[in-house]
Amino acid sequence: MLFCRKTHNHDLKAIAAHLGINVSQYRKIETGKILITETQARQLGKLFKVNGNYFYDAALQLELLLTGSEIIKSLKEKNKELEEQVKKKDHKGHSDTKRK
Numbered sequence: 001m002l003f004c005r006k007t008h009n010h011d012l013k014a015i016a017a018h019l020g021i022n023v024s025q026y027r028k029i030e031t032g033k034i035l036i037t038e039t040q041a042r043q044l045g046k047l048f049k050v051n052g053n054y055f056y057d058a059a060l061q062l063e064l065l066l067t068g069s070e071i072i073k074s075l076k077e078k079n080k081e082l083e084e085q086v087k088k089k090d091h092k093g094h095s096d097t098k099r100k
Helices: 004-008 010-018 023-030 038-048 053-099
Strands: none
Touching: 010 023, 010 038, 038 053
16 A cells, blocks of 8 residues: 555545545554455555555455464464473472482
């Protein structure tokens, strides 16, 4: 969307007005913080003279990538926690063995 907006010399305010939303909402759509609706994608398609599915499909792909990234981050954190628990148990097990 940013590329289309810049190459067509539109500013944020103009695009937001075309979509019937405020600039802050449009900025969040353009940066991928919120997902564009199918209706908004069609409106952008008409404005830029392209198929609106282009914008909607790209937004869905970005959402999928961001979700996958968050899942990976969460799993890495959980893995680290589990590794620390195993180390503590191993250390405790070795201490108990030495006492006997």
